Amino acid sequence: MITRKRLTAGVCVLLATLTAGLGTALPAAADEPPSALVPKVELVLDVSGSMRTRDIDGQSRMSAAKQAFNDVLDAVPDEVQLGIRTLGADYPGDDRKVGCKDTRQLYPVGPLDRTEAKTAVATLAPTGWTPIGPALLGAADDLEGGEATRRIVLITDGEDTCGPLDPCEVARDIAARGIHLVIDTLGLVPNAKIRDQLTCIAEATGGTYTAVQHTDELSGRVKQLVDRAAEPTVTPVATEGAGSCSAAPELKAGLYTDRQVIGKHRWYRVDVRPGQELRASVSVSADRAVDNDYGVLLRAVTTHGREIVRGAESGTGRTDAISAGLRYPKPELDGEDGAEPPAETVCLQLGNSFSAPASVKTTPGMPVELTIDLVDGPDNASDVAAFGLGRGWWLLGAMVLTGLIAGLLTGWISRWRVAVWRTN
């Protein structure tokens, strides 16, 4: 033990440098550029007849949109593949059936030729209906393939009157395909119905809604959204939790997505070796109209059903998501040398207590994001204070007093001994 202590003392400076070195090495690895992950964006522009209305900075909605598109096309980051889709651009007639299928890809998603794209946009003239649902479906197909971020930016001035396809349901279905697609919506008219529909679409996919009043706002916002697509993000892996622990998928460290229907549990399994710490966090997104009080519960349970630790959270009011997390450090095992001690299977049970009005569809389930980390276990505390050290004036007072008493006693004893020696 003594030799070990000495050894430790010898390398303690080295240890400190190592720790510092590690700390700086990690972010370098994290900054590596994305490998073959090309972000894709599709701008979906409403070219329906109502775009003729002149109410944006004195010019027509269409020319405001065109001007914004020119600005945006100039500013698109090089790494982004951009496409343009129109709706209501071709069929001027009154036949609802035909008008509601009127959507086409104006410029294919791919490396951007700015002049070509601008020319294509310049040819547009306000014409037909507003089939938002089919346009979104088409856009989702256009963006098919690849693992990177996908964004649809929908610019419209009217609500989808085509039915029976509710664009909001369409958006939720697209999101549920598990292709990490976000729809941002921009409304050109401050009208309650349009706002409801567009916020619903945005909410269903984790996107944003913007009410546009000026041309510069329009181009600024679209630029911002396109830039957002270029931001490198982590792509989660889709998984599907099971109804019981025994059937649950086994997860390694990483980021996962899943869908959870209100009121149904989801189980996952993680193997934790002795000396490791499991860190799990989960977010359940409210992608539809839900009641005002809600909660989420994440439990770590042994295979025999004993609860180890739980993370719970509840909330009230407007929210995008509710999240909870837990950590479980599995103690190191003393015992057999050499043989690797077996990993413990920890079951993670996820439940949420969202509730929705009866008119809201509960399938597909709500988006779940799950982060699993496995790191070395913590260095557990053996005392409340750091290293059991003391602090404060009381400590100093007590130590000084003890020292004084010890000094006095020693002095008296030695004087007494001298006196005894002299008398003898």
Add this chain to the structure above:
Amino acid sequence: MRTVRRNRLGRACAGILIAGATLFASAGAAVADDPSASASPADGGDAGPTEAGTTFRTATPVQQEQTATAGASTGDYLYWVFPADAGQRPTVHAKVTLPENATRHGASTWQVDVYDGLRRRQACMYGHQTRKAAPDANTVELSCVLRTVRAWSEPWANDPLPGSYYVRLTVVDLAEEDLGLPVRAETRVTSVDKGGAHDVDGTLSEPLVPGASSVARVSSGDGGEDGTAKVSLGSEPEDGWASGWWTDRWLWTVGGGVLASLAAVFGYNLTRGRGRPSHVPPGY
């Protein structure tokens, strides 16, 4: 267990070395660091990022003392992530510049929420976490003072631990017509160093930064190439994470020991009187 114990010994011996060095050098060095740390908040801090994320996953990293700004639409959920280390008590300040009065239709209530690296909501001890902006207000300012970050806590506790902290800023109540109007948001995190009084025993092996293990796997070489390298969702302080051995408790304890020995010498001298008694002849 053995490695853990050795780590603790290592931490302790480094601490003793430094404590000794600090004792013998002047305590002025530590004091000299303080003015620079407290001076930076006064000059407004550096300009930080000009965008904000919209989910935990896309949260924009920002350092403490930086002012992060973002243009957004009313109703957006804006996310930033900042690192906080043990002993710090962070305060999140947020300011929202509302759309022009003419375009607004009523009062709005804004809220800032803070979550830790495990996405557990962290309580605000005080500050205006939620605030209602009057229909004619131009800005609304929010703040949230977190609890002091501890180096270690029980796994069953919700104490703030070193790692990433997420700031979420959003409107929680507003007139329907105001949804989607442009706003500007500004956020800034400052922190107070609470010193040794809050230094607890024990440390985490890794700060609570999401993706810590995936990043570590990549750096050790046996991770996949397929994007696992990017699974760092948090940020780390500019000067790295504290290693966990330093606490001013070393100074107090060692200083107490020195004082105690001085007191002992003093006490011993008291009992001896003024040297050798004069009537005792030499040679005894």
